[in-house]
Amino acid sequence: TQLLEQSPQFLSIQEGENLTVYCNSSSVFSSLQWYRQEPGEGPVLLVTVVTGGEVKKLKRLTFQFGDARKDSSLHITAAQPGDTGLYLCAGEGRYGNKLVFGAGTILRVKS
Amino acid sequence: DADVTQTPRNRITKTGKRIMLECSQTKGHDRMYWYRQDPGLGLRLIYYSFDVKDINKGEISDGYSVSRQAQAKFSLSLESAIPNQTALYFCATSDPGGSSYNEQFFGPGTRLTVL
Numbered sequence: 001t002q003l004l005e006q007s008p009q010f011l012s013i014q015e016g017e018n019l020t021v022y023c024n025s026s027s028v029f030s031s032l033q034w035y036r037q038e039p040g041e042g043p044v045l046l047v048t049v050v051t052g053g054e055v056k057k058l059k060r061l062t063f064q065f066g067d068a069r070k071d072s073s074l075h076i077t078a079a080q081p082g083d084t085g086l087y088l089c090a091g092e093g094r095y096g097n098k099l100v101f102g103a104g105t106i107l108r109v110k111s
Numbered sequence: 112d113a114d115v116t117q118t119p120r121n122r123i124t125k126t127g128k129r130i131m132l133e134c135s136q137t138k139g140h141d142r143m144y145w146y147r148q149d150p151g152l153g154l155r156l157i158y159y160s161f162d163v164k165d166i167n168k169g170e171i172s173d174g175y176s177v178s179r180q181a182q183a184k185f186s187l188s189l190e191s192a193i194p195n196q197t198a199l200y201f202c203a204t205s206d207p208g209g210s211s212y213n214e215q216f217f218g219p220g221t222r223l224t225v226l
Contacts, residue, residue: 009151031213033212040220041219042115042201042203043201043215045214045216048214050212088154090215092213098144098159098169098213099215101146101154104151
C-alpha cells in the first residue's frame, strides 16, 4: 500500500511570512498533485508535477517534485490571508488507476 | 453551473437507516470516484468506476455500495448506516486521456451525520 505522509498537520502564521509543506513517501509515484480545499467546498487542483526534480511556480506558490519522485514540497512566499485553507498532496501510482492522498495541512494566515 | 454536483449537501440520519448520496457531472468524464474525508485522515477512496459497466472497490468499501446509472451519474449507498460513517463525502471525476494525469474534479461534498 502506498502511503503519503504530509507535514506539518497544522500551520498558523502571520501575513507576509514564508512556509513550506512537505509530502513524503517510501513509494515512487508517476505524478504528484497538490489540491487546496476551502471550508464547505471540494478540493481544487493547484498543480501536477510529473518529472523528478521538476519545479513549478503558481504566483507565490512553488511546487517541487523530488528527484526520486517519492516526495514533494509546496512553498508559499509572503503568505496572505487568502491562502488559508487545507492543502492536500496526492500521488498517482504506477498504474494510474487511483490517487493516494496525504492527510492534509491546515494553513491559517492571520492578518 | 457546477460541473460536479452532489445531493444532498447535508444529511442527518439514524443508525440502521439506508441512505443514498447522489452525484452528477456534466464534464463528460468516464471515471468517477467516491471518497470520504475525516479530520486528520485526508481523503480515502470508497469506490471508483471507469465506465458504466466497471465498478471497483477502494480501500474502505465495507458498509457501502455504489451504482453507476449512466456516464454522468454515480450514487453511493449506505445499506445500514452506523455512527462511524459520519463524515464528509466527496464525489470526483477524472479524464486521464492525453496529457492529463488523472487529475480529479470534486463536487462540493455531502456532510453526513449518523446518530
